[in-house]
Amino acid sequence: MSVSDGYKAGYIAIVGRPNVGKSTLLNHLIKQKISITSRKAQTTRHRIHGILTDAQSQFIFVDTPGFQMRHRSQLNQTMNRVVLQSMQNVDVILFVVEAGQFGREDEQVLEQLPENIPVVLVINKIDRLPDKLQLLPFMQKTADLFDFVDIVPVSALQNKQLTDLIETIRRYLPENPPVFAEDEITDRSERFLAAELLREKVFRQIGEEVPYSVSVVIEQFVLEGNLRRIHACILVERENQKAIIIGKQGKKLKDMAMQARKDMEVLFGSKVYLEVWVKVKSGWADDTVALKSLGYE
Ligand SMILES: Nc1nc2c(ncn2[C@@H]2O[C@H](COP(=O)(O)OP(=O)(O)OP(=O)(O)O)[C@@H](O)[C@H]2O)c(=O)[nH]1
Ligand SMILES: [Mg+2]
The missing domain is CATH 3.40.50.300 (P-loop containing nucleotide triphosphate hydrolases)
Structure with missing residues (x-):
């Protein structure tokens, strides 16, 4: 430019x-x-x-x-x-x-x-x-x-x-040369964006209180040619929340993973292979150390 x-x-x-x-x-x-x-x-x-x-x-x-x-x-x-x-x-x-x-x-x-x-x-x-x-x-x-x-x-x-x-x-806006390259759309990593897209599905598809106790971490993010292989983990606070997220015969979780994968494919412009687990990790919303490890400032 x-x-x-x-x-x-x-x-x-x-x-x-x-x-x-x-x-x-x-x-x-x-x-x-x-x-x-x-x-x-x-x-x-x-x-x-x-x-x-x-x-x-x-x-x-x-x-x-x-x-x-x-x-x-x-x-x-x-x-x-x-x-x-x-x-x-x-x-x-x-x-x-x-x-x-x-x-x-x-x-x-x-x-x-x-x-x-x-x-x-x-x-x-x-x-x-x-x-x-x-x-x-x-x-x-x-x-x-x-x-x-x-x-x-x-x-x-x-x-x-x-x-x-x-x-x-x-x-x-002040007069300045551009800070980012012309084709950059965000400062956030694909890893972060992938976690967020999955968290969005939980927010949209799970009833009232559970989404606020949820966070998502990406445990593996590997580029293989034009494929992104992603392992994500949904962290919840309690065992019963885990059951809600997984749903009957795993249907809820499967739906959410499928929709998140589709969004990721659009955003990254590539095929995505996504695996999702759910784990119980109590009290993360009040734990500063845990917040830091999840990328909060
Ligand atoms: N009808 C209508 N709905 C909108 C419009 N903009 C946003 N919404 C809806 O409003 C809701 C909240 O939108 P968000 O973009 O998540 O709002 P936000 O301000 O970022 O919310 P927080 O991140 O929770 O602070 C969603 O259901 C959107 O689809 C609009 O222009 N018209
Ligand atoms: Mg918002």
């Missing part, structure tokens, strides 16, 4: 309460699924970079876990720290809210926003508004809450107004 004068590159943090669609927004902005999403709150646990490069700019998006104050586990505290750190060294912040909804949890994130970095208010899920006329009063109401540099209503899921959002962000 030839870098002419005026090339822009910078970091953009995506923050907001759980479940507003931050990871969906990231995936649709960069047109690749690198950050996992689900209907359940607190799907994202790690900071993850997604990179979009075009002829004039490089956008380095930083997806973050939904900031939340309700539960005080070690994992949540670690996640909130990740959010606060993510907001410090960026050039632009996208504060994501859901159209028509602004509650206590959104307010708590708002209170954490720094004063010295441009913040764009992104009103997501506009496709869900029963009446489009509700959008303007909602925009006016939220505009008064903070000195936002801009307000952009979007539907991440339906790719609506995402080009507008890109152009808005571009205005606030």
Whole structure:
């Protein structure tokens, strides 16, 4: 890539309460699924970079876990720290809210926003508004809450107004040469992405509480020509959770592994051979040593 004068590159943090669609927004902005999403709150646990490069700019998006104050586990505290750190060294912040909804949890994130970095208010899920006329009063109401540099209503899921959002962000990026190569889409390893894609299936397919006690580790990741041979382990806290994940005659586990494998094949552009085990490892969500070994910061 030839870098002419005026090339822009910078970091953009995506923050907001759980479940507003931050990871969906990231995936649709960069047109690749690198950050996992689900209907359940607190799907994202790690900071993850997604990179979009075009002829004039490089956008380095930083997806973050939904900031939340309700539960005080070690994992949540670690996640909130990740959010606060993510907001410090960026050039632009996208504060994501859901159209028509602004509650206590959104307010708590708002209170954490720094004063010295441009913040764009992104009103997501506009496709869900029963009446489009509700959008303007909602925009006016939220505009008064903070000195936002801009307000952009979007539907991440339906790719609506995402080009507008890109152009808005571009205005606030500093002049810099690109940080990443043109074809790089994330800073995370394939190993990490593989673990996350499997964790997503657990979040999407297993009932209420279990997914929060689950984590995934990759025990083996081997490249054999155009095949990736992956051995993954789903860690749960209790024996009964193991049974739920495996399901009757192993059907649940088989389904989840099959779907994760398909996603991995799309993302890696290769064949994937995936084997999955389930193990009981108690108390990991409150164990700092275990958290570190799982790649939390
Ligand atoms: N209708 C609609 N649903 C959306 C849109 N964007 C995201 N969603 C849905 O909202 C849910 C949450 O999306 P995520 O992207 O996982 O939300 P998040 O903010 O990353 O959540 P955490 O990681 O838990 O903080 C998923 O079921 C998405 O499909 C949108 O524009 N319209
Ligand atoms: Mg997320």
